[in-house]
Amino acid sequence: MTENAIKITGLRKTYAATGRSEAKEALKGIDLEVRRGSIFGLLGPNGAGKSTLINILAGLVVKSAGSVRIWGFDQDVNPRQSRAAIGIMPQEPNLDPFFTPRGSLEVQAGLYGVPKGRRRTEEILDLIGLADKAEAYARSLSGGMRRRLLLGKALVHSPPILVLDEPTAGVDIELRQQLWQNVRMLNRQGMTIILTTHYLEEAEEMCDEIAIVNHGEIVARDTTANLLGQVTGKTLVVRPREPTPPPAGLPPTIRCDAREGGTLAFSFDSRRATAGQVLDAIREAGVTIEDVRTEEADLEDVFLSITSEKSAA
Ligand SMILES: Nc1ncnc2c1ncn2[C@@H]1O[C@H](COP(=O)(O)OP(=O)(O)OP(=O)(O)O)[C@@H](O)[C@H]1O
Numbered sequence: 563m564t565e566n567a568i569k570i571t572g573l574r575k576t577y578a579a580t581g582r583s584e585a586k587e588a589l590k591g592i593d594l595e596v597r598r599g600s601i602f603g604l605l606g607p608n609g610a611g612k613s614t615l616i617n618i619l620a621g622l623v624v625k626s627a628g629s630v631r632i633w634g635f636d637q638d639v640n641p642r643q644s645r646a647a648i649g650i651m652p653q654e655p656n657l658d659p660f661f662t663p664r665g666s667l668e669v670q671a672g673l674y675g676v677p678k679g680r681r682r683t684e685e686i687l688d689l690i691g692l693a694d695k696a697e698a699y700a701r702s703l704s705g706g707m708r709r710r711l712l713l714g715k716a717l718v719h720s721p722p723i724l725v726l727d728e729p730t731a732g733v734d735i736e737l738r739q740q741l742w743q744n745v746r747m748l749n750r751q752g753m754t755i756i757l758t759t760h761y762l763e764e765a766e767e768m769c770d771e772i773a774i775v776n777h778g779e780i781v782a783r784d785t786t787a788n789l790l791g792q793v794t795g796k797t798l799v800v801r802p803r804e805p806t807p808p809p810a811g812l813p814p815t816i817r818c819d820a821r822e823g824g825t826l827a828f829s830f831d832s833r834r835a836t837a838g839q840v841l842d843a844i845r846e847a848g849v850t851i852e853d854v855r856t857e858e859a860d861l862e863d864v865f866l867s868i869t870s871e872k873s874a875a
Contacts, residue, residue, distance in 0.1 A: 565634040567754040568596040573628035588614040590778040601755040603769035610775040649716035653727045655708040659701035674719035690714040706737040726757040797857040809847035
């Protein structure tokens with residue numbers, strides 16, 4: 563039987579009350595399994611509990627209840643092995659400004675007890691594209707280089723699982739692509755990848771499977787394709803040649819709302835009609851189309867469809 567990369571059961575976290583704030587139940591009993599070898603997306607809005615979950619995996623936050631197994635090691639029974647099985651690229655660059663990239667990687671390897679003969683410092687410098695900056699002080703590195711160094715630090719102990727916490731927030735396109743190339747390559751070599759992101763497009767492109775966390779609970783857990791397939795509502799935004807009110811005479815399956823700026827938004831269910839059929843219906847209803855664009859499903863749509871299904875059930 564194959565062990566999962568991660569197996570979480572009944573995980574709860576309540577942050578204690580402080581003088582200023584009330585106690586906060588950040589995780590309300592999470593069950594989650596992540597398959598070995600997958601690229602797994604953990605999605606959710608701000609404050610959903612993603613960082614809390616990741617920090618528990620990293621051993622930085624102490625859970626209130628439940629069990630966490632990392633690469634088969636129970637965190638409570640084998641804390642050292644479970645910590646060694648995971649590498650975390652944190653959200654915030656927490657680099658010592660006086661270390662060089664080579665120095666940072668060496669220190670990190672030392673912290674994980676990697677013997678000198680088994681360190682992969684030069685290989686990692688190459689991978690993250692910092693070989694020519696190996697002796698530069700961290701404070702002289704660009705934001706993008708710092709991010710890459712954080713990825714390098716997460717890899718020094720050759721963990722089988724890599725966790726990336728919002729790796730592309732505020733990152734330019736070039737760095738984003740480089741980062742994803744690296745991640746794909748590591749995954750091809752067998753590494754399990756877990757990433758959090760706010761961007762559904764990114765998750766759609768990268769992840770095999772996704773869990774959506776909201777208010778400390780998992781509200782959806784499926785393959786990416788299945789999850790996106792749940793969003794069947796589509797919208798065509800039309801700019802009419804002349805100012806036009808929402809036309810009468812549309813089929814009942816198409817809804818029309820007037821938007822600011824004189825555009826009309828036509829919403830329909832993609833299981834019932836194609837965009838071409840909707841465009842025909844719009845023309846038949848007497849609208850002359852100057853311009854048209856589609857609105858793609860985003861994380862919000864997935865949330866809306868999931869929560870409305872739950873409340874309708
Ligand atoms: N140290 C803390 N003490 C008290 N409450 C906390 C602490 N850390 C997080 N919280 C609260 O727990 C909830 C979950 O926060 P968490 O940071 O895990 O969410 P998140 O999904 O990672 O959000 P983001 O995307 O903004 O990082 C939030 O309501 C947050 O205010």
